[in-house]
Amino acid sequence: MSPKTKMVAAVTSLVIVGGIAAAVAYSATRPAATVDAATAMVDDIAVTVTAAGSVESDARGDVFPPAAGVLAEVRVVDGQQVVAGDVIAVLDPEPLDLAVAQAEAGLAQAEAGLQAVDDQSPGSAELEAARSATDAAWQAYRSAQIAAASVSDQAPGDVEKQAAAAATRAARTAYDQASDAYDTLKAVYDLSPTPSADASLTAAAVARDQAYAVYLGAQATERSLASVDLSAQQASADAGVAQAYAAYLSAKAQQEKLEGVDVSPQRSAARAALEQAREALALAESNRAKAEMRAPVDGTVLFNPLGTPSADGSVPKAAPGAAVAPQTAPFTVVRFETMRFTAEVDEVDVALVETGMSARVRLDALPDRSFETTVSEIRPAATLTPTGGTVFPVYLRVEADGATVLLGMKGDAEIEVSRVSSVVTLPIEALFDDATGSYVFVIEEDDRLVRTPVQLGALTESVIEITSGVRAGERVALAGPEELADGMLVSVR
Numbered sequence: 503m504s505p506k507t508k509m510v511a512a513v514t515s516l517v518i519v520g521g522i523a524a525a526v527a528y529s530a531t532r533p534a535a536t537v538d539a540a541t542a543m544v545d546d547i548a549v550t551v552t553a554a555g556s557v558e559s560d561a562r563g564d565v566f567p568p569a570a571g572v573l574a575e576v577r578v579v580d581g582q583q584v585v586a587g588d589v590i591a592v593l594d595p596e597p598l599d600l601a602v603a604q605a606e607a608g609l610a611q612a613e614a615g616l617q618a619v620d621d622q623s624p625g626s627a628e629l630e631a632a633r634s635a636t637d638a639a640w641q642a643y644r645s646a647q648i649a650a651a652s653v654s655d656q657a658p659g660d661v662e663k664q665a666a667a668a669a670t671r672a673a674r675t676a677y678d679q680a681s682d683a684y685d686t687l688k689a690v691y692d693l694s695p696t697p698s699a700d701a702s703l704t705a706a707a708v709a710r711d712q713a714y715a716v717y718l719g720a721q722a723t724e725r726s727l728a729s730v731d732l733s734a735q736q737a738s739a740d741a742g743v744a745q746a747y748a749a750y751l752s753a754k755a756q757q758e759k760l761e762g763v764d765v766s767p768q769r770s771a772a773r774a775a776l777e778q779a780r781e782a783l784a785l786a787e788s789n790r791a792k793a794e795m796r797a798p799v800d801g802t803v804l805f806n807p808l809g810t811p812s813a814d815g816s817v818p819k820a821a822p823g824a825a826v827a828p829q830t831a832p833f834t835v836v837r838f839e840t841m842r843f844t845a846e847v848d849e850v851d852v853a854l855v856e857t858g859m860s861a862r863v864r865l866d867a868l869p870d871r872s873f874e875t876t877v878s879e880i881r882p883a884a885t886l887t888p889t890g891g892t893v894f895p896v897y898l899r900v901e902a903d904g905a906t907v908l909l910g911m912k913g914d915a916e917i918e919v920s921r922v923s924s925v926v927t928l929p930i931e932a933l934f935d936d937a938t939g940s941y942v943f944v945i946e947e948d949d950r951l952v953r954t955p956v957q958l959g960a961l962t963e964s965v966i967e968i969t970s971g972v973r974a975g976e977r978v979a980l981a982g983p984e985e986l987a988d989g990m991l992v993s994v995r
Contacts, residue, residue, distance in 0.1 A: 503809030527827045538931075538980040539945055543971045545927045551854055553896065555845035557701040557865070559838065560899055565590055566832035568789040571597050573824050573832075578821070580805040584797040590833050591795045591820060598790040605783035610716050612779035616772040624698050624760045630855065631687035632757040634704045638683055642676035642713045645669055646746035649720050650739035664684035668725035673720035676920040680706070680713035681895070698760065704974060705756040713750035716742050796889040801837040808832055846885070846893035847916035854919040855880060861898050865913035873900050877917060922960045926968045931980040933958075933966055943973060943979040943986050945994065951979060952989035 524988055550905040575592040578584060594633070600840030603845045624632075641969040652662055684706040691699045797803070808830065818824065820832040843863045847855055853876060864872040881895040898915055900907060932942050933956075943951040972978065976993070979986055986992075 507869060517918075520778065527726055529705055530821035534645075534886075534991040535986075536995050537984060537986070537992045539977045539994045540924050540929050540932055540980055541603045541971065542928055542968065542974050542976050542978065544924055544974045545965075546917045546923045547925060547927060547965055547967055548886065548923060549639060549922075549960055550918050550960055551847060551851040551917045552849070552914055552963070553845040553847040553893070553917070554912065555843055555896075556913070557841050557907060557909055558844050558898060559801075559836035559909060560840040560842040561799060561801065561837040563801075563835045565726040565795050565835065566828055566831045567795060567826045568828065569593075569598065569601070570827045573820060573822055573826060574819050575974065576620075576822055576971055578803045578833075579805065581992075582803050582966075583801070584835060585800045586797055587740075588797045589794045590803060590835075593793045593795070594645075595790065595793050598786070598793055601786040602783070602790050604943060605779070605786040609776075609779040609783050614655070616769070616776055618764050619768045619772045621709045624702075624763055625690070625694070627698050628687070629760055631683055631706060632702050632753070632760050634686065634825040635680065635702075635709045636750070636757045637751040638676055638680035638713060639746070639753040640649050640680060640714050642709075643743070643746035644751045645672035645676050646716050646739070646743040647721065648672065649723050650736070650743045652723070652739075653985060660879065662911050663724070670720040670724050671716070672718035676829055677710070677713035677717040680710040684710045687689065697710070698763070702756060702786065705753055709749050709753050712745055716746055719832035723883055739743065788899075795833070799835055799837065801835040803871060804834055806830070806834055806836045828861070836909065838907075838909075839902075839903065841909070843873075843875070843898045843913065843915055845896045846887065846915075847918070848914040849865050849884065849892040849894065851919075852894040852896070855896055855917055856919075859917055859919060861915055861917040863898060863913060863915050865907070865911050867908075867911050868905055869915075871905055875899055901992045906965040922936060922967060926974050927965050927974060928968055928978060930962075930964055930966055932978045934981070939949065942968075943990075945977040945979055949992055949994070951988060951990045951992060 544739045545978050570964055571593045572951070574594040577591070578588075578590050584590065605760060648665070652665040652669060660798075684703070687699070687703050687706045691703050719738055739790045789875055807817045807819060808824060808826065809818045811817050820826070824832070826832050840987060857877050859877045861875050862876055865871070865873075877896060878899050879897040881897070884892050884894050887893055896915070896917070928942065934941050934943070939955055941953055941955045954971050956971030957969045959969045961967070979992060984992075
């Protein structure tokens, strides 16, 4: 190294040393920054959820009219004390009586409709009579055939005469059967005349008369066998066959008609209409019985608005002549002894809240009081705030304990969702963050700050848990107007 170079290096070293000495001297003479401090303590931390809300009645009952109508009487005044069962107001009974009368008429009409359907359905006696008439007609037809065949013999002898006699007896039997069938159906018809029974009775009469005609024909045939000219007898017998067959077809058609009648769809519809008519009558009678609107619980009657404010700002309320409807309660009975605070918990926090958790309620109107309580209910349906946020109503009972707690008072609820015990804690103001993580400034014995990284545990709005980095008893600086830095000399306020 040349002498010149050595001289430059020496001068540079002197400058650096001089700068350091000057800095140390300035730091020693610089006034200390004044800061607030806190001491790390071992304590319990309660993690809470805070939500705004208002006071409501925990025991209340809305009084709805049973049907749309007009108030005839209002027997209480706004704010009056009542007990359960007291008559609060009375509806005009005339429309309710009219509704009952209309429901009764509807029930009578439905009953008549079901009876008309039942009348269309043939009974077992009618079906049996129709089958008997068919059998009698068939026997008459067969007898007519036998009689007609017997006429074909040119020379009537003993065999023919016997056949004629047999035909006469068969015709007599057929006639007796047809007559018995008619008498049976007539007895049924006399007891319960219906259109279908009338048709069956007519068919049975035709069958009886036809059987009788066949019987007479058979007799005539028997008597005429002695005559050599059998043409008249043959024509008569053939006519009897045709007539008997026609009677059989008629009886068979009537039987099939009765057997094919199916009124089950009409009966089902008529029975459904009858059930609806009965329910309508029961509802009308229930509404009539509720014309006297009664208090559902003990408490104070509050008159609810029945419409929008008028031009002068007055709000219509229950009074004689006022129109009411089932969807709006003109009265509410509340019990002020038991009230609840409805906290609107944000959707982000509601999953942390459970029934039975401890809570504290503070009301804006009573700043010096707080009410210890627990979560009694969490409503599962969300509501929207005026700003578009989503909240869930959480109910907390409030015991007034002599305080004047009124419906609608606003305030805040602080719900304890978890608790950690015996941990190192610091105020939230002691915590700083940057890209490297969280840290605090520990105040050493020489009143200088030492930037110290920390690990965090539970966190509330005012306190943090320190899991590592700071021990209980150490002092730390709090954030303030002074910008804090590592190694900075401070004076604790």
